Amino acid sequence: MQFRTLKDIVRLCEERSLTIAELMIEEQVKETGVSEPEVIQQMADYYQVMKEAVHRGITEDTVSRSGLTGGDARRVHDYMLSGETSSGSDATRAMAYALAVSEVNASMGRIIATPTAGSCGIIPGVFVSSQERFGWDDDHMVLGLFAAGAIGYVIANNSSISGAEGGCQAEVGSAIGMAAGAMVEMRNGTPEQAMHAVGLALKNTLGLICDPVAGLVEIPCIVRNGLGAVNALAAADMGLAGVRSAIPSDEVVDVMLQVGRSMPSEHRETARGGLAQTPTGRKITEELRRRRQENKN
Numbered sequence: 001m002q003f004r005t006l007k008d009i010v011r012l013c014e015e016r017s018l019t020i021a022e023l024m025i026e027e028q029v030k031e032t033g034v035s036e037p038e039v040i041q042q043m044a045d046y047y048q049v050m051k052e053a054v055h056r057g058i059t060e061d062t063v064s065r066s067g068l069t070g071g072d073a074r075r076v077h078d079y080m081l082s083g084e085t086s087s088g089s090d091a092t093r094a095m096a097y098a099l100a101v102s103e104v105n106a107s108m109g110r111i112i113a114t115p116t117a118g119s120c121g122i123i124p125g126v127f128v129s130s131q132e133r134f135g136w137d138d139d140h141m142v143l144g145l146f147a148a149g150a151i152g153y154v155i156a157n158n159s160s161i162s163g164a165e166g167g168c169q170a171e172v173g174s175a176i177g178m179a180a181g182a183m184v185e186m187r188n189g190t191p192e193q194a195m196h197a198v199g200l201a202l203k204n205t206l207g208l209i210c211d212p213v214a215g216l217v218e219i220p221c222i223v224r225n226g227l228g229a230v231n232a233l234a235a236a237d238m239g240l241a242g243v244r245s246a247i248p249s250d251e252v253v254d255v256m257l258q259v260g261r262s263m264p265s266e267h268r269e270t271a272r273g274g275l276a277q278t279p280t281g282r283k284i285t286e287e288l289r290r291r292r293q294e295n296k297n
Contacts, residue, residue, distance in 0.1 A: 001027040005250045006154050006195045013191040020185050020194060021143035024150040043149075044142045046112050050101065050124035053111050057100020064106035066288060069218045073100035076226070090133055091230045098125025098229035102222040115152045115161045118168075118210075118217045119175035121225035123148055126179040126232050130186070140186060148182035151198055158250070159257040163210035164269040166260025172224045173205030173256065176232045183236035197239030199249030204231060206252075207259055209267035211274025214285040220275055 003009050003023070013023055028039050056062065058077050063070030077096040079085065085092040098121035105111045105120050114123040123145075131141055152161065152174060160166035161174045180201040184194040205228075213219040245252065266273025275281050 001031060001153065003027070003150070004154070004157065006151070006198060006253070007248070007250055009150055009154070010191045010195055019143070019147070020150050020181070020191055021146040024146040024153075027150075028146070040142060043145050044138065047127070047138060047141055047145060049110060049112050050114075051128055053101040053104045053109060053120075054097045054124055054128045055100075056109060057102075057104045058096065062100070062103040062107040062109070064103070064216075064218055065108060066106075066214070066216055066218065068213075068216065068284065069106050069222055070103055072222070072226075073097070073103050087230065090129065091233055093132070094125045094129040094229040094233055095226040096125075097129050098122050099222060099226040101125065102225040106216070106218045106222060114148070115156065115174055115178065116163070116171045118163055118221050119171040119225060119228070121222070122172065122175035122228040122232060123179045123182070125225070125229035126183060129229075130183065134187075136186070144182045144186040147185045147194070148178040151178045151181045151194075154250075155202075155253055155256075159253045160260055166256065167208060167263050167268050168210040168221075168224060169202075169205045169208040169256055170260055171210070172221075172228045173202055173208055175225075176205060176228045176235065177201040179229070179232035180235035180239065183232065184239045187236070187240060189236075189240050193239045193242070195249045196243065196245045197235045199245030199247065199252045200238050200243065201232060201235035202249070202252045202256060203245065203247070204235070206255060207263075209263065209274050210269040211267060211276045212269065212271055213276045213281045214288050215269075215271040215276075219281075219284075 029036050057073045073096050080089050080092040101124045102121035111120045155174045160170040163171045177198040180197040181194040184197045
């Protein structure tokens with residue numbers, strides 16, 4: 001693609017009077033050789049899967065096969081409807097929807113990795129809740145996904161989106177940055193504001209470890225998706241307000257890579273450190289092993 005950095009995206013958008021989404025669509029067409037309508041339709045199909053996952057997580061039983069998680073999205077959604085939330089209904093709705101998609105993932109449902117399965121709830125949570133709030137049509141949301149994809153492309157190629165390589169900052173952190181930048185664009189912010197939002201979001205997750213209890217993408221992954229959606233909205237608001245990342249966003253991406261490489265293996269998806277090795281984490285792991293052994297016998 002013509003861009004390798006977030007700065008490149010801003011420059012190209014300004015030089016050619018394009019939005020981030022328009023730039024990404026052009027590049028995707030060139031990269032794949034697929035026509036523009038087909039590229040857009042494929043993304044539209046992805047967005048339908050996201051909306052379906054949100055709906056399922058809010059309305060159906062999504063207890064995971066392990067039995068460890070499920071039902072929290074509905075609890076948070078019901079709490080939002082009470083009108084007594086501390087963070088406000090918009091943030092709480094995004095949180096509930098992000099939890100919903102993550103719980104669908106844990107219950108072996110159909111999701112879109114954004115950018116990974118472990119961070120699958122953040123972008124749908126932010127997008128679907130914002131669509132309901134602002135009354136945007138699906139076409140607008142699809143353009144937002146292209147903007148998020150451009151940001152994710154840069155992060156993936158200059159740092160990492162893998163928890164096994166860079167910790168949870170690489171998965172949940174990247175998703176928060178993608179959602180924040182896309183949200184700025186969807187609300188008519190400039191490409192420069194969007195990229196500052198990305199940097200602000202990523203700075204807030206630097207050093208976040210990947211420590212899945214029993215090696216499953218459930219605890220604490222699902223809760224991190226819910227809280228990540230709220231973080232993305234906050235970073236987007238900072239960007240739209242004119243808050244700038246004092247450290248250029250591309251440099252923040254570089255630091256993500258450095259921090260990920262510095263993490264001990266115990267904190268990179270191995271379940272050998274962090275929450276996975278707390279007394280309760282070990283107890284859960286042993287109980288699941290015992291049940292698996294019984295099922296084999």
